[in-house]
Amino acid sequence: MLRNSITLGRIAGIRIGVHYTWIFIALLVTWSLAGGYFPANFRGWDTPTYWLAGVVAALFMFASVLIHELGHSLVAINRGVAVHSITLFIFGGVAALKNEVDDAWDEFLIAAAGPLTSFLLAGLFWSGGALAPATSPAGAVASYLATLNAFLGGFNLLPGFPLDGGRVLRSIIWGISGSLYRATQVATYVGQGIAFLMIFWGLSQVLSGAVLNGLWIAFIGWFLNGAAEQARQSQGLRESLAGVTVGELMDPRPPTASPYLAAEEFVYQYVLRQGRRALLVVDDGRLLGLVSVTDATALPRPVWAHTPIRQIMTPIPLKTVTPATGLNTALQLLVEGDFHQLPVVQDVRLVGMISRGDILRFLRFRDVIKAPGQSGRRVWRDPEPV
Ligand SMILES: [Zn+2]
Incomplete structure (x- = not known):
């Protein structure tokens, strides 16, 4: 619509x-x-x-x-x-x-x-x-x-x-x-x-x-x-x-936080210092939700210090993808839900996070490495061993 x-x-x-x-x-x-x-x-x-x-x-x-x-x-x-x-x-x-x-x-x-x-x-x-x-x-x-x-x-x-x-x-x-x-x-x-x-x-x-x-x-x-x-x-x-999967681009060690982390620390430590937009909230290896900078800024500034992020996070069930999900599907989910990132889950276990930024970086990188007369996709699909 x-x-x-x-x-x-x-x-x-x-x-x-x-x-x-x-x-x-x-x-x-x-x-x-x-x-x-x-x-x-x-x-x-x-x-x-x-x-x-x-x-x-x-x-x-x-x-x-x-x-x-x-x-x-x-x-x-x-x-x-x-x-x-x-x-x-x-x-x-x-x-x-x-x-x-x-x-x-x-x-x-x-x-x-x-x-x-x-x-x-x-x-x-x-x-x-x-x-x-x-x-x-x-x-x-x-x-x-x-x-x-x-x-x-x-x-x-x-x-x-x-x-x-x-x-x-x-x-x-x-x-x-x-x-x-x-x-x-x-x-x-x-x-x-x-x-x-x-x-x-x-x-x-x-x-x-x-x-x-x-x-x-x-x-x-x-x-x-x-x-x-x-x-x-x-x-x-x-x-x-096409043909590229979430698993190839995701951050395999996404930043996570305990549900008891204060909103203030989230903003200063992770958003301002590390440039994170969002953290996965995990307790004992179990994904509980996702907290983003928008969740924190919706909160009045004086209560940041006493509010644990579990109170402001988006709790599960979250929209998630698997490492095998195609990038086109992932991008569609990101755009439709107006999300910046999606947790990557395999068999209920959190295995990574994929963000709009990852996809943008891939597109930029792909243009840089694309040699004349060669499909960028082939270059990407058969990477040099590092
Ligand atoms: Zn028509």
Whole structure:
């Protein structure tokens, strides 16, 4: 779920939310339909009718985008990929999957389902609208929604990531080449190409006088460019971390403390002097919890001296990983939980700690040792004996 979103409810277990930017676009659409599009194309309605038509069309537009995302989501669930939420925001909707799709065919089906749903909706609105006279408010709203959904389906089929067509393209290259990394590179570069064309087209519209329209197109292009670039970077990161395990990078002797250590000593001795962010609280070799600098600073300064860390620590059960956990999984856990570090546990025994810093250091180190024409991963996987 995007930050600053309101939850509206749940459909098939999926949380449906609206980001505050959607409200802005809903008002803009209502206003431009009621004050511009409908009066210009359909004369003779009274003012409340124009506004009613505008509101109804905007609400159905909201529903259309939601149903498009539900199309993706239901196919995802059907393919065994859990869906976390659907959020509507200024540029449309986004369905957040719980995990990465790990199969090219699944990605193809999930991506194609959205535009297909929009085309089906276009057909429904078109045939529904045919029942009412074309110049009546119902007929006008229905034909507007038919066009809108056909456009949504068509635009989303453009073959640049993050658009659905870009995901379809990625899944095809992925399926043929077997490399998700290469497929993401191609699809995101095409996506950036499309984004730059939109920015260019939008700005030329601005220069020719269509300021609002032009800015809007350029703005969407700018957003798509950023999303494509980010997707390529995070895929590159995943590629860098693939095949590396927590056990290879963890601190095998993580700093631990007794549960009776005073918060004051923790801050002065470990945080300030040793630069630790967190300590594992261990009693008799048994992991009891994790105390971090945030836990201490939440406490009023005068009581630091008399408060043992067991009172402020995050007690077990903690999110933990094992030495065999892949770095990608560990990083995902760190990001999702907003943690700085995770204890590494094997058979209930504490064997280490892995932190964001360890992963960052690995990435930096990997770039330094990466020789031209040689994959950094191979260098790392076959290290020189020290
Ligand atoms: Zn879509």
